[in-house]
Amino acid sequence: MIKHLLSGADLDADTATEILDTAAEMATVAGREIKKLPALRGRTVVNLFYEDSTRTRISFEAAAKRLSADVINFSAKGSSVTKGESLKDTALTLQAMGADAVVVRHPASGAPHRLANWVDGSVVNAGDGTHEHPTQALLDAYTMRARLGRLAGLSVAVVGDVLHSRVARSNVLLLSTLGAKVTLVGPPTLIPVDIAGALAPAIDVSYDLDSVLPGVDVVMMLRVQRERMNDSYFPSAREYARRYGLDGPRMRRLPEHAIVMHPGPMNRGMEITPEVADSPRSTIVEQVTNGVSVRMAVLYLLLGGNNR
Amino acid sequence: MTAYLITSVSVVGGPPTDLLIRDGLVAEVGPGLSAPDATVVDGTGLVALPGLVDLHTHLREPGREDAETVESGSRAAALGGYTAVCAMANTSPVADTAGVVEQVWRLGREAGLVDVQPIGAVTVGLAGERLAELGAMADSAARVRIFSDDGHCVADPKLMRRALEYVKAFDGIIAQHAEEPRLTEGAQMHEGEVSTRLGLIGWPAVAEEAIIARDVLLAEHVGSRLHVCHVSTAGSVEVLRQAKARGVRVTAEVTPHHLLLTDERAETYDPVFKVNPPLRTAADITALRAALADGVVDVIATDHAPHAVEDKECEWAYARPGMLGLETALSIALDVLGPQWDLIAERMSRTPARIAGLTGHGVDPAPGVPANLTLIDPAARRTIEPAELASRSRNTPYARMTLPGRIVATFLRGEPTVLDGKAIK
Numbered sequence: 001m002i003k004h005l006l007s008g009a010d011l012d013a014d015t016a017t018e019i020l021d022t023a024a025e026m027a028t029v030a031g032r033e034i035k036k037l038p039a040l041r042g043r044t045v046v047n048l049f050y051e052d053s054t055r056t057r058i059s060f061e062a063a064a065k066r067l068s069a070d071v072i073n074f075s076a077k078g079s080s081v082t083k084g085e086s087l088k089d090t091a092l093t094l095q096a097m098g099a100d101a102v103v104v105r106h107p108a109s110g111a112p113h114r115l116a117n118w119v120d121g122s123v124v125n126a127g128d129g130t131h132e133h134p135t136q137a138l139l140d141a142y143t144m145r146a147r148l149g150r151l152a153g154l155s156v157a158v159v160g161d162v163l164h165s166r167v168a169r170s171n172v173l174l175l176s177t178l179g180a181k182v183t184l185v186g187p188p189t190l191i192p193v194d195i196a197g198a199l200a201p202a203i204d205v206s207y208d209l210d211s212v213l214p215g216v217d218v219v220m221m222l223r224v225q226r227e228r229m230n231d232s233y234f235p236s237a238r239e240y241a242r243r244y245g246l247d248g249p250r251m252r253r254l255p256e257h258a259i260v261m262h263p264g265p266m267n268r269g270m271e272i273t274p275e276v277a278d279s280p281r282s283t284i285v286e287q288v289t290n291g292v293s294v295r296m297a298v299l300y301l302l303l304g305g306n307n308r
Numbered sequence: 309m310t311a312y313l314i315t316s317v318s319v320v321g322g323p324p325t326d327l328l329i330r331d332g333l334v335a336e337v338g339p340g341l342s343a344p345d346a347t348v349v350d351g352t353g354l355v356a357l358p359g360l361v362d363l364h365t366h367l368r369e370p371g372r373e374d375a376e377t378v379e380s381g382s383r384a385a386a387l388g389g390y391t392a393v394c395a396m397a398n399t400s401p402v403a404d405t406a407g408v409v410e411q412v413w414r415l416g417r418e419a420g421l422v423d424v425q426p427i428g429a430v431t432v433g434l435a436g437e438r439l440a441e442l443g444a445m446a447d448s449a450a451r452v453r454i455f456s457d458d459g460h461c462v463a464d465p466k467l468m469r470r471a472l473e474y475v476k477a478f479d480g481i482i483a484q485h486a487e488e489p490r491l492t493e494g495a496q497m498h499e500g501e502v503s504t505r506l507g508l509i510g511w512p513a514v515a516e517e518a519i520i521a522r523d524v525l526l527a528e529h530v531g532s533r534l535h536v537c538h539v540s541t542a543g544s545v546e547v548l549r550q551a552k553a554r555g556v557r558v559t560a561e562v563t564p565h566h567l568l569l570t571d572e573r574a575e576t577y578d579p580v581f582k583v584n585p586p587l588r589t590a591a592d593i594t595a596l597r598a599a600l601a602d603g604v605v606d607v608i609a610t611d612h613a614p615h616a617v618e619d620k621e622c623e624w625a626y627a628r629p630g631m632l633g634l635e636t637a638l639s640i641a642l643d644v645l646g647p648q649w650d651l652i653a654e655r656m657s658r659t660p661a662r663i664a665g666l667t668g669h670g671v672d673p674a675p676g677v678p679a680n681l682t683l684i685d686p687a688a689r690r691t692i693e694p695a696e697l698a699s700r701s702r703n704t705p706y707a708r709m710t711l712p713g714r715i716v717a718t719f720l721r722g723e724p725t726v727l728d729g730k731a732i733k
Contacts, residue, residue: 088621108623109496109507110577129625131507169507198504 001301004123006112008134008173016178020142022297023290029066030293039300040069043100048074048090048115049126050106055264055288056126060103060135063295069303072097087111091118100303104128122302130164136263137170139294141178143283144218146290147259152179157212159185159244160222160271161233163192167263168222169199176200183216185209186244189233190224209244213253220261221246221271237270247273251281259283311335312724313343314717317351317683319673320358321649327356329679332722336675349727353687354716357653359391359680360638361660361669363483363561364458364537364609366630367393367424369415370408371400376614376700378412381634382421384612384699386725388634389682389715390422392661392669393612397429398459404429404440406448413450421725421733425664428452430471430482434460439471446478453665456483458537459584461519463489468523472532481663483535484523486544487585491515496625498571498586506574508624511586513541520544524551524558535663536560538611540585542595549604559663561609562596564633564640565705573705579620579627580703583613586629597644600655607660610637614701632704635697638684639711647686668721679722688714698731 001018002010011019029035045064049057057073064071076090085093087106094102101122104112109129116123127133145151156175162168162184175182176199183204184191196203206212213219224244226237234240241247246260254260260272260281268274277284314327319337326341327334362385368376376384378395385393395412397403403412409426416424428445432438434457445452455475462468462484471482492515497503499510520536524547527534539545539560551558565583570590573581581587599605613630620627641652653672661670668678691710694702718726725732 086618086622106623108625110625111623113577114623129507130509166507169505192504193499193510194501194504198501 001304003302004116005134005298005302006116006123006125007132008137008170008177010134011174011177013177016138016141016174019138019294019297019301020145022301023142023293026296026300027290027293030289036066036068038068040064040067040303043069043303044072044098045069045101045103045299046072046074046094046099048076048094048102048104050076051127053105053127056105059288059291060126060295062292064299066292067296067300069299087114088118091115095119101299124298124302127166129166131166132170133166134170134174135291135295135298136167137174138298139287139291140171140220140261140263141174142290142294143261143287144259147283148217148257151175154180154217155183155215156180156218156220157183157185157216158220158222159209159246161190161224161228162186162195162222163190165222171220172199172203176202183212185212187234210250210253213250214255216254217258218261219246219254219258223263223265223267224271226267226270241270245271245273246276248275251276251279254281261287263287311343311346312349312719312722313341313346314349314351314356314683318355320653321355321647324352327351327673329719329722332679334673334675334677334679337673349683349717351683354683354685355649356673356681356683357389357649358657358670358672359682359718359720360389360656361664361666362390362393362610362612362634363454363607363660363664365393365395365612365634366398366614367395367412368614369399370411372616374700375616378415378424379419379421380698380700381612381614382416382419382424383731384634384697386421386718386720387698387715387731388636389638389684389718390634391680391682391718391720392423392425392666394425394427394454394664396458397427397456398434402429402433403427404432406441406444409445409450409452410448421731422720423666423669425666426450426452427454427456427483430455430457430462431467436460436462436464436467439467439474442475442480443478446480453478453480454483454535455480456485456537458483458485461485461487461489465522465526469526469530472527472534473530476532479665481533481535483537484519485537486516486519486523488515488518491518497574497582498588500571500589502571502574506577508574513543513588516541516585517543517547521547524548524556527558528554528556532557534558538563538566538585538609539596539605540566540588540592542592545595545599545604548599552604559606560604561607562600562605563611564608564637565631567593567596567600567644568640569705574624577624579622579624580631580705582624582627582629583631584629600645601651606655607663608637608641608655609660610634614699615703617702620703630703632697632699632701635699636692636704636706636711638715639713642686642713643711679719681719682715683717685714685716686712690714
């Protein structure tokens, strides 16, 4: 097993599949009366969050606690280069406390890579800047596999602000590794340059959502911040929603079996309408549930729970 | 003054000969010289070049003496084979008045290791709003001729036009940091495959090329001299090539790191590789090397940019851009160009001295010329250890790389500043 989980690229197909299979076993724990395993008893997991992210933090916290690990929540929000402790000093502090794993969320891309240089324990990237969010990609893959029975050969459209999306980068890498076909859809201003060369040569890019929808098994809507219009990525929220938002009529262009995903939090009325978000095709709530199982699997495997 | 007899040395790649240095000048050049009073330096196997001249050095004093001082930077320069450096204006306070440039100039004289020629800011406080007192700096004891807001682009086209025009009165030159600021807001590295993969905001090549294209047209329009700092893209080379073919009075420099390192170095997120303009692609390196050989790019300049440890040992986005260069530039040039000594002398000494108006520098050793020269052992190879550098800072991108060439000695007006590879003071 790998030591750190910093990027979707850290996972080969076998490792990723092992995590998903382990997550499926972990999911059975959630159905029990006592939702707890002793696997990480005596181990310390630190949640180091430099950004507000209640949903990701509590997902990791629940995962660690269900494995009986000791959990320390270290909220460093407001810390920056000018204020507060440096990342290195924080890392040395965590090291001194004997953290076995550090789960880090940080506004700067690459911060988990830097952290991994300074601590002995495992580092799990819980979202870094506009770079990656690998456990989100794992839970998305888990959800697709659970709903559709497979990943190889699936056609997945990832729609929206790919440029600023760490979810998109991790999903492109992981889904490509697992044999799914990814199409990125959005206005050209929000598709980063040289994306295929950067991440996976086999991906497609389309600027036309309507033409893509009939051929996909999964459509994953990304959160789009309304403020992006202030930087001329698109003219207005209304025009964005009209061209790239998923509404009822667009949803009905999808094949019968296709599912709709969203990593949350949603901008209802922007990239997705309530009709779609609350439809039976939507897996949004399942994604949250699956997130805990997948993070249990990641912590369990990274910390060598299977060797003890 | 001590006389020095350098024996069996190759002057700019020529056959072995002797050099006699006396009273600050090269007294004689020729085989079999004898001078009983002279200290003999065995030059066997060594190459003598006119002392290197750096058009682009950050000495950090006044303001960030924790990162570098005029003295420590001068020592690094001498150890790198330099006899003159041009000190950039982005100090604190900014070198935008006669007082500050004279202070830097005087500190350079006191250190006495290289000639420190201050560069003056173009605009007050580098703010890009109104012209600094360029004439006062030109008339000061520092005799400033190069003006630059380096670190910032003079982005306002009207201000750039005025600056180019104004300095004609005293044969000045504007050295532009070519970066369209609206295209590089928040930029962290070269915009391309690697920035997309790493999720770092891209610094597109066009942000440099657009400003160079505008500036060569402005310089042509007003008949002024323009110098382009740290050219980093293949597209910039093409813009410069066309401008030079039309006769525009433009010169350009490239840094050693832009000749050797690519944007893939960012993959580690180690900010020692963060620099502005950013490291580019292999195709850019190929174009820059070709431009250096054919003269479209005139000069290798270091952009020596010392930074304190805490400004680099952090997240990439929070780190300051810049890397050390003075003590490694000649080795990179040798690595990139090979032993083309005349070309190296042209790009690292003669041409920069001419652009900066530094008479007495950039002149090949010959009887009667000031003895500003450096001796290089081209056969030596050395592994770069950050802790062994003379700079106060440690942010070299070449740590643990093995590079060719070693500076054995440097002479400033006949006095050694470096002997046996060690600084004299």
